[in-house]
Each structure stands twice: as C-alpha cells, then as structure tokens.
Amino acid sequence: MKKILAGLxxxxxxxxxVASAQDSPFALQIxxxxxxxxYRQLQLITLGQMAKGEVEYNAEAAQKAADNVVxxxxxxQSMLWPQGSDSDxxxxxxxxxSIWAEGSDIGAKGKAFAEAAMAMQAAAGVDLASxxxxxxxxxxxxxxCHKDYRAPxx
Amino acid sequence: xxxxxxLFLVVAIVGLGVxxxxxxxxxxxxxxxxxxxxxxxxxxxxxxxxGCASCHADAKATGDDKLVLKGGQSFPSPFGTFIAPxxxxxxxxGIGAWNELDLANAMIxxxxxxxxxxxxxxxxxxxxKADLQDVVDLRAFLATLPADPTPxxxxxxGFPFNIRLSLGGWKLLFLKDGWVVDGDLTEEExxxxxxxxxxxxxxxxxxxxxxxxxxxxxxWLAGGPVPAGRGNFPNITPAKLDWSKADIVExxxxxxxxxxxxxxxxxxxxxxxxxxxxxxxxxxIAAYLKRVPASE
Numbered sequence: 001m002k003k004i005l006a007g008l009x010x011x012x013x014x015x016x017x018v019a020s021a022q023d024s025p026f027a028l029q030i031x032x033x034x035x036x037x038x039y040r041q042l043q044l045i046t047l048g049q050m051a052k053g054e055v056e057y058n059a060e061a062a063q064k065a066a067d068n069v070v071x072x073x074x075x076x077q078s079m080l081w082p083q084g085s086d087s088d089x090x091x092x093x094x095x096x097x098s099i100w101a102e103g104s105d106i107g108a109k110g111k112a113f114a115e116a117a118m119a120m121q122a123a124a125g126v127d128l129a130s131x132x133x134x135x136x137x138x139x140x141x142x143x144x145c146h147k148d149y150r151a152p153x154x
Numbered sequence: 155x156x157x158x159x160x161l162f163l164v165v166a167i168v169g170l171g172v173x174x175x176x177x178x179x180x181x182x183x184x185x186x187x188x189x190x191x192x193x194x195x196x197x198x199x200x201x202x203x204x205g206c207a208s209c210h211a212d213a214k215a216t217g218d219d220k221l222v223l224k225g226g227q228s229f230p231s232p233f234g235t236f237i238a239p240x241x242x243x244x245x246x247x248g249i250g251a252w253n254e255l256d257l258a259n260a261m262i263x264x265x266x267x268x269x270x271x272x273x274x275x276x277x278x279x280x281x282x283k284a285d286l287q288d289v290v291d292l293r294a295f296l297a298t299l300p301a302d303p304t305p306x307x308x309x310x311x312g313f314p315f316n317i318r319l320s321l322g323g324w325k326l327l328f329l330k331d332g333w334v335v336d337g338d339l340t341e342e343e344x345x346x347x348x349x350x351x352x353x354x355x356x357x358x359x360x361x362x363x364x365x366x367x368x369x370x371x372x373x374w375l376a377g378g379p380v381p382a383g384r385g386n387f388p389n390i391t392p393a394k395l396d397w398s399k400a401d402i403v404e405x406x407x408x409x410x411x412x413x414x415x416x417x418x419x420x421x422x423x424x425x426x427x428x429x430x431x432x433x434x435x436x437x438x439i440a441a442y443l444k445r446v447p448a449s450e
Contacts, residue, residue: 041414044414048414052404087384142409
C-alpha cells in the first residue's frame with residue numbers, strides 16, 4: 001500500500017511537472033499583452049457607445065477614456081514581445097510570428113495607433129461630432145494590426 | 155482466355171470513356187451571353203461584392219494597389235498549397251485576353267479557357283450562382299484595371315490532387331444548384347442571400363468542409379477549423395452570432411464588433427470590400443444572416 005501511494009505521489013509530481021513544462025515560458029508577457037489590449041477595449045467601449053448613440057455623450061467621461069487610450073499607447077512594451085512568444089509556439093498567443101520577421105511594419109502600425117489615439121484625445125472632450133469623427137481613423141489602426149498580425153481565435 | 159481479356163479491355167475502355175464523359179470540363183453554350191452587354195460601373199460593385207482583390211491583390215495592398223490583381227497570395231490546405239494567379243489585365247501574365255464567356259466559364263463552371271478544371275480554392279462553387287449580367291459587368295470592370303506582368307506561381311499540389319480531371323468528380327459531388335437558405339424570403343433577404351451565397355462566397359470559409367473538401371450545406375455557416383492552420387472560422391448562424399442587424403452592419407462597415415474589438419485576419423480584407431458596398435447591401439447581408447438556420 002505504501003509502495004502504491006509512493007508511486008501515485010511520484011506519478012502526480014511527474015504529471016504536474018509535465019503540465020508546467022507545457023506552460024508557455026512567456027505566459028507573463030503574453031498575459032500582460034492581452035491585459036493592455038483589454039484595457040484599450042474598455043476605453044473604446046466608452047467612446048464607441050457614445051459615438052453610436054447607445055450612451056449619452058459626456059465630455060468628461062469621453063476625455064478620460066481618450067486619455068487612457070493615449071496612456072496605454074505610451075506604455076513601454078519592449079519587454080512584452082520577446083522573440084519566440086508568437087502564436088506558432090504558444091497556444092495562448094494570437095500574435096503571429098510575422099511580427100518578428102523581416103519586413104514587419106509593426107513599429108509603423110504602433111505609431112499610427114498612437115497618433116490616432118492622440119487625435120482622439122484632442123477630439124473626445126470637444127463635442128460628440130468630434131468624437132465620432134475621430135472614431136473611424138482610430139478603429140482603422142486597430143484593424144490594420146489585427147489584419148496582418150493577429151491569428152484566428154481558437 | 156483471350157476472349158476474357160478482350161472483353162475486359164472493352165469494358166475498361168468503355169468505362170474510362172464514360173468516366174471521362176462524366177468528369178470532363180463542361181463549358182457554357184457559346185451563345186450564353188449573346189444578349190448581354192457589360193457595364194463597368196455596375197461591374198465595380200460586383201468586383202467588391204465578389205471579393206476578387208482579397209485573394210488576387212497583394213495581401214498588404216491598400217488604396218489603388220488593391221486594383222493590381224497580380225496574384226501571389228498562398229492558400230495552404232489539406233490538399234496542398236494553392237497560389238492565387240495573376241488576373242490583372244495583362245494579356246499574357248493575366249486575363250487581359252479573356253472575353254466575357256471565358257470569365258463566365260471560369261466563375262460559373264470552374265473551367266479555364268484551355269478547358270481545364272480549376273481547383274475549388276477559386277470559389278466557383280459559390281460564383282456558380284452569380285447572375286450572368288453580373289459576370290459580364292465584372293468583365294467590363296476588370297478590363298479597366300491595370301496590367302501587371304508578374305507570372306502566376308504554380309500550385310504546390312501533390313498526387314492525386316494534381317490530376318485536374320478528378321475535379322470533375324468533385325464538381326459532380328459538390329456543385330449544387332439552388333440556394334442553401336430557401337423559403338419565403340423578403341426582397342431584402344433575397345438580396346442578402348445573393349450577396350452572401352453567390353458573390354460574397356461567405357460559405358467557402360464559414361461552412362465546415364468534409365474530408366473531400368466539399369461544403370457541408372447541412373451545417374451552413376456553422377464555422378469550423380482553419381485548414382492547415384490554427385484556430386477556427388467562427389459560426390455565424392443565429393446559434394452563435396447573436397448580434398443585432400445594426401451590429402452586423404456596423405461590423406461590415408467599420409470592422410468594430412459590438413464590444414469594440416476589431417475585425418482581423420482575412421476577414422479584415424472582406425470588410426474592406428463590404429465597406430465599399432451601398433449600406434442597403436450590408437443591411438441585406440445582415441437580414442440574410444438572421445434567416446440562416448441556427449446550427450451549433
């Protein structure tokens with residue numbers, strides 16, 4: 001009985017060991033990246049619902065959300081995108097390997113997003129029409145990156 | 155013994171002959187389009203509704219470069235990797251020398267001017283339902299686009315899928331007449347059905363395929379795994395897509411989902427097309443999606 005228990009314990013450790021070896025070595029980085037994306041999405045919900053007329057326009061709330069988008073664009077993300085943390089090697093990531101490949105224009109796309117975010121920052125608190133006008137160009141920069149560099153969802 | 159052998163040979167030859175008659179490429183009658191005249195202006199709408207540029211232009215093309223249909227995008231599948239050909243206006247590298255009937259045979263019958271079957275990665279299983287007037291209009295529009303001399307790449311397809319005649323059998327099995335979503339549809343829903351089932355070829359990705367690569371029409375638009383890749387094409391039947399009609403129109407216009415995620419991947423190319431359609435057409439697609447049978 002003791003032997004069986006010991007064997008069971010060993011087997012459990014072995015299985016757990018295998019399981020943690022399968023976890024991505026970049027779990028933290030990938031999780032943080034997704035967190036940044038979620039944070040931006042929350043701000044865009046605030047802005048977008050006003051733009052669509054689903055929520056009444058509120059200059060202060062719109063300004064706050066736009067400021068937050070800019071703040072997220074200004075984050076230093078250099079440590080979040082290590083080589084090898086792509087969707088080919090990490091099941092939890094949807095970031096395509098082409099981000100890191102030669103010819104990648106991820107930097108330019110990031111810059112375009114930051115610029116569109118600043119345009120939104122200048123517009124969101126002015127009035128609803130200004131917010132609505134800034135929404136399209138900001139969305140285009142989301143699409144531009146997701147089109148080229150985001151793998152399909154599982 | 156010799157008689158048996160002779161009989162066997164006769165049966166084999168007749169069998170092969172019959173098989174050939176069944177699987178040979180079938181073209182449209184030569185006078186199919188004789189009463190039709192193409193209109194390039196209307197053809198532009200067919201071009202965007204049909205999504206030609208999404209596969210035949212460079213994947214990263216934007217603006218006017220989307221009209222340079224030089225081919226080159228690759229499409230991996232369980233049957234091999236297909237390379238989109240040059241369909242620009244170049245008479246040698248592209249299809250500049252095609253007449254209207256050549257384009258109609260390609261889209262409606264899946265047959266090249268040389269009389270070969272096309273691989274169904276070219277979505278003729280959907281385009282077969284296109285109006286001939288739309289095909290003729292599209293031909294007129296394509297003739298206005300730039301010529302590009304880039305030669306088409308060869309498909310990377312192994313045996314037995316490199317025998318194109320076998321595609322005749324595939325067509326017999328999987329080319330179906332008639333609409334998938336049938337019944338009493340409003341005019342708007344019918345327009346949406348035409349855009350979704352024929353020109354827009356939504357089912358080519360969003361409908362799961364069987365082992366031979368045919369669309370499983372019983373699970374129309376119910377999604378499925380990306381062939382030879384990771385991830386899934388989403389289920390866009392009412393079983394999973396619970397967006398309002400306005401939400402769908404917004405997505406096909408700006409690419410924003412109702413919770414302000416954005417479209418991505420190849421679907422972003424699709425939205426670049428739908429965004430150019432009249433709003434009434436996007437609304438028609440949304441109305442149609444609401445009528446598709448729910449499928450888990």
